[in-house]
Amino acid sequence: MKNRFLxxxxxxxxxxxxxxxQNHQNCNHRVSFEKSSLSDSLDxxxxxxxxxxxxxxxxxxxARTDISIKSKVDDLAIIPxxxxxxxxxxxKVGGVQTDNFEQVGKRLIINLDDLLMADxxxxxxxxxxxxxxxxxxxxxxxxxxxxxxxxxxxxxxxxNLGKSWFPCIDDFHDRAVYDVTVRVxxxxxAVAGGLLxxxxxxxxxxxxxxxxxxxxxxxYLASVAVGDYVIHEDIxxxxxxxxxxxxxARPANASSVEASFINLKExxxxxxxxxxxxxxxxxxxxxxxxxxxxxxxxxxxPNFAIDGTLGYEGLYTHELSHMWxxxxxxxxxxxxMWLNEGWATFSAxxxxxxxxxxxxxxxxxxxxxxxxxxxxxxxxxxxxxxxxISHDLTYGSTVYDKGATVVQSLRGYLTDEVFFPAIKAYLxxxxxxxxxxxxxxxxxxxxxxxxxxxxxxxxxxxxxxxxFVIDSIQHISGDEYTIYARxxxxxxxVFANSNKVDITLMNNDWEQFDVRxxxxxxxxxxxxxxxxxxxxxxxxxxxxxxDATSDETKIIKETGEYNFEDSYFKLEVEDISDSALIQVSHxxxxxxxxxxxxxxxxxxxYRYYEIDGIVPNxxxxxxxxxxxxxxxxxxxxxxxxxxSLVILFRPDxxxxxxxxxxxxxxxxxxxxxxxxxxQKGQYTLALWAEEFVSIKEEIVIRPEDYLQxxxxxxxxxxxxxxxxxxxxxxxxxxxxxxxxxxxxxxxHQESAKWDGRRMPKGSxxxxxxxxxxxxxxxxxxxxx
Numbered sequence: 001m002k003n004r005f006l007x008x009x010x011x012x013x014x015x016x017x018x019x020x021x022q023n024h025q026n027c028n029h030r031v032s033f034e035k036s037s038l039s040d041s042l043d044x045x046x047x048x049x050x051x052x053x054x055x056x057x058x059x060x061x062x063a064r065t066d067i068s069i070k071s072k073v074d075d076l077a078i079i080p081x082x083x084x085x086x087x088x089x090x091x092k093v094g095g096v097q098t099d100n101f102e103q104v105g106k107r108l109i110i111n112l113d114d115l116l117m118a119d120x121x122x123x124x125x126x127x128x129x130x131x132x133x134x135x136x137x138x139x140x141x142x143x144x145x146x147x148x149x150x151x152x153x154x155x156x157x158x159x160n161l162g163k164s165w166f167p168c169i170d171d172f173h174d175r176a177v178y179d180v181t182v183r184v185x186x187x188x189x190a191v192a193g194g195l196l197x198x199x200x201x202x203x204x205x206x207x208x209x210x211x212x213x214x215x216x217x218x219x220y221l222a223s224v225a226v227g228d229y230v231i232h233e234d235i236x237x238x239x240x241x242x243x244x245x246x247x248x249a250r251p252a253n254a255s256s257v258e259a260s261f262i263n264l265k266e267x268x269x270x271x272x273x274x275x276x277x278x279x280x281x282x283x284x285x286x287x288x289x290x291x292x293x294x295x296x297x298x299x300x301x302p303n304f305a306i307d308g309t310l311g312y313e314g315l316y317t318h319e320l321s322h323m324w325x326x327x328x329x330x331x332x333x334x335x336x337m338w339l340n341e342g343w344a345t346f347s348a349x350x351x352x353x354x355x356x357x358x359x360x361x362x363x364x365x366x367x368x369x370x371x372x373x374x375x376x377x378x379x380x381x382x383x384x385x386x387x388x389i390s391h392d393l394t395y396g397s398t399v400y401d402k403g404a405t406v407v408q409s410l411r412g413y414l415t416d417e418v419f420f421p422a423i424k425a426y427l428x429x430x431x432x433x434x435x436x437x438x439x440x441x442x443x444x445x446x447x448x449x450x451x452x453x454x455x456x457x458x459x460x461x462x463x464x465x466x467x468f469v470i471d472s473i474q475h476i477s478g479d480e481y482t483i484y485a486r487x488x489x490x491x492x493x494v495f496a497n498s499n500k501v502d503i504t505l506m507n508n509d510w511e512q513f514d515v516r517x518x519x520x521x522x523x524x525x526x527x528x529x530x531x532x533x534x535x536x537x538x539x540x541x542x543x544x545x546x547d548a549t550s551d552e553t554k555i556i557k558e559t560g561e562y563n564f565e566d567s568y569f570k571l572e573v574e575d576i577s578d579s580a581l582i583q584v585s586h587x588x589x590x591x592x593x594x595x596x597x598x599x600x601x602x603x604x605x606y607r608y609y610e611i612d613g614i615v616p617n618x619x620x621x622x623x624x625x626x627x628x629x630x631x632x633x634x635x636x637x638x639x640x641x642x643x644s645l646v647i648l649f650r651p652d653x654x655x656x657x658x659x660x661x662x663x664x665x666x667x668x669x670x671x672x673x674x675x676x677x678x679q680k681g682q683y684t685l686a687l688w689a690e691e692f693v694s695i696k697e698e699i700v701i702r703p704e705d706y707l708q709x710x711x712x713x714x715x716x717x718x719x720x721x722x723x724x725x726x727x728x729x730x731x732x733x734x735x736x737x738x739x740x741x742x743x744x745x746x747x748h749q750e751s752a753k754w755d756g757r758r759m760p761k762g763s764x765x766x767x768x769x770x771x772x773x774x775x776x777x778x779x780x781x782x783x784x
Contacts, residue, residue, distance in 0.1 A: 038080055039174035043070045045121070047222070048179040049166045051190075054226060059131050059142040061086070065166040067124040071116035079110040079122060082163040082170045085133040092125040108167050126167050133164045140165040143289060145188065146227035150293045150300055151220035157391050159334055162219025172330050172434050175216035180224050183208045189231075191248050191286050192224045193217070193298045213296060215280055216432045218330055223295030225286040230254035236265050240277045248286040249306050256308035261285075263310070263355050267317055270354040271324065271347070276424040279328035279431065285316065294322030294344075309758035314348040321347030329427055332436035334394045338386040338460070339440065341395070342403015349404065356715075362543050363711075365408060367719065370550040370566040372401045373465070373490070373588045374632050383463040383491030387437045405546035406459045412544030413455055413500055414448060422447050437461070454498035464492025467548035467589055468501045469610070470537050471523075471653045481534065482527045485517055488589040490548040495522045504541040505534035506614060510581065514542075536614055538583050551585040553613075563710045565721055565751075568626035568633065569609065570708075571678070578616040585610040591684040592653065600689040603648075603657075604637045608684040615680075623678035627685060628670040628723075631750035637687060638669060644688040647673050651681040670723050670748075706777035707768045713782035716757030720766075724749050728770040735762055756783055 045068040052062045063086075069079065084106050091101045091110055100111040108126070116122060132140030138153025138161050152159040163170040179197075182190030186205050194213030201207050213222075229248040236243045245264070249257050264283070272278055282297040292315055293300040299319045305312035325347070326340035349368060352361040376397040377383045384398045386406060393399070411419045426435075426443050435443075441456040458466065471484045483503060487495050497520040505513045513534070517526045541553060552564045557579050562571045567586040591608035609625065625647060629638035638645065645664065648657040663674040675683070707730075708721040720730060722745060730743040730752065740759065743752055745768070756764070760783075767778045 037171055037173065038169045039171055041073045041076060042079065042169060043072055044169050044174055044176040045070055046177045047166065047168065051182040053183060054142060054147050056145055060129060061132050062129045064125060064127040069122050069124060071118055071120050074117050076116040077112055079112065081108045081167040082106055083108045083167040084163045086128045086130040088126060088128045090127040094123050106163060137290060148225035148288045148300060149223055151223065151295060154395055159394060160220045162222055168219045170219045172218055172333055175218050175432060177216055178213040178222050179210065181208055181210045182224060182226060184226055187228060188226055189229045190224065190226045191229065191298060193222060193296045195281050217296045217327060221296045221327055223298045223300065225288060232257040236268050236283060238278050239272050243278055243283055245283045250287050250303055253287055253303055253306040256306050259308040260306050261316065263313060266355055267320065267351045270351055271321060274420045275324045276427050278323065280323055292319045294319045294326055296327045311755045317351050318344045318348035324427055328432065329430040330434045332434045335388050336437050337389065337394050338399045338403035339435065339437065341400045342386065343407055345400045345404035346407035366543065366566045368401065369405045369546045372405055373548060373550060376402050377491060378632060385463045386460045409459060409545045418448050454496065458496035462492055462494060465490040465548035466496050467587055468499065468539055470539060473534060473537055476527060479529045479531060480527055481530050482525050483517055484525045485519065486523050490589050497521060502540050502542065502544055504538045505530055506536045507532040508535060508614065510614060536612055538612055548588045549585050551583060553583040556580045556582060563708060565710050565719060570624040572622040572624065575618055575620040576616060577618045580613060580615040580619050582613040591682065602687045604634065604685045606636045608682060610682050611678065612680050621678050623675040625673040625683065627673060628750060630669055630748040634685060637685060646686050646688060647675060648684050648686050649681055666723065707779055709766060709779050709781050713784045716755065716759060716783045718754045718756060718781055720752045722750055722752060726770055728768060731767045731769060733765045759783055
């Protein structure tokens, strides 16, 4: 977090503007000022930003900001504010012009003639001009008769960029109310946060648009956009009354607004039901060249996403959820950014429970979590804790993607009956304020009566993941059974405590009985009264937690191929007389290995499989296991093309590993292992070193190895499983043979998504081609 620097002067006799200037010149500005928190000694009550003109030819801004600011301390002699790249022309204090100010780097220092005491107000008016700052993403943009801001930057430190277009206290703590008045040439419009108060026609071909936002926000959530916009207006009937919806789109996108935002009201209603009343006066989006950014009531939303389809529905939902997580309650610092972005990423999946169905949500979260376990530590360079992320990773995969899975695990840990009331209460308690990870932890502890310290320590403050496996179930007597479980670790070294493990027990009649096991540390046991003799015990069947396992459960009623896509497994069922229940767990941790391993045999240290379920007597199937060195699955195992890859099996945790018959297709680096007559138990990949292998096996690649699609049929959201050695494309053709879409595929990419919900129902042909246009595989998919 920023270093705390209290701008408290005991007496004006000790500090003059001259000595202050000298200090600025002689100190390291980055340490003494950029890292300080001005809101320790100052509290802005309100901003009124007047944009007088924008010079489109020179990209210059001419503006004035009136600020009402309160001192938090006695004997305050200076008011330091932040402003980037813009030149201050005039400063007034209490309506009186003063020359006693200076700009030093990103600081505007205003020296006061009279000291301020605690709770005293100062009224400032600051006029300025210049070319506003922006980086590749973030800042203030003036481009081709459009101007807008994005309130944060990825590169600048700190990330806040209110300072790019008005003088301010630019941190996460200081909150104020806002007025924005912009004078523009007809037919341009200006839109900002809050409600439009008036439009003044100056009679000279210009108009001024005055907006007022009554709820307090930090500077990075303030906004403005100027351009030729068409307004789409509607009303949402919220739980606390009607709320206007205003979506500003460029003329080229205006006809697409209604179709793209068709589910907006339903999403709003679902968020209100679960998170509390919508916390602002307006629901708003404005089209921008780049985005998206959760400006309060005036979300900057990229023009390309207003395309008349539902392809970007998750994006506008993510930004909408920020009105609760990030805008109503703001993270206390960039170190707590998961409280903004992790919760918004979760919400962009969670809404699917309502708009679609719970199975769609589970499938999306399952895929999302699998990608976190596979990719996030590579994207961000290591396994990282959610809290305390370095500046360059504030907006990285750990914060967004892992953050969403931690929210899902928190939901499972507390259960829905406790989670949603607790989150509503948390948002209400910290409304229009900031909160830290510790604040959330302590509030949830107090509200629920559940000590959340262990959960937050394991999931928020510690890197990596845990997973939980059942070692055995022992019958004690009567209906009493003891379950023995174990915790395994991925990317962490310390075992979590106060673990809650959901276990579903079943008998041959498919009766289910759910228990929640609790234990500390690596191993635990607990005795339960179970109303039948369990033959199957499945961990987290209802997918309440996101631990270091990707698992899927399917009911199988007939022969055919079944794709457990997020577990890297397929099942070819050859014979079945009655329904079978199959759970495939892909554990992202090392399997148990023998104390005295066989010479020349190396076990995977990264993952293993577990297959469980209830199957009829005549059930016969082939298990198909995916292996890959290039897609972050077996990169720690496969490193020599002359080594021989094998698969090992054991029926349970108390048994020894042994070899089983199998066939392999693909290359030495990626492909499939076929195990006939698949059995319940655990499977792991291993390598025999070259000197222990007398015959080099022949490997073939089948066309179907390159491309698999699921679900098929689908509602239009289709996932593809790929084995792609080079760059290529997925080409989608309709029934007439016309190409209707394409998806670029990178070399070694293993999965892809296609959103075909905008397409007519029917059958489509998907062709996978390489960069030379040669077809590798094709599949027919059905949208229904």
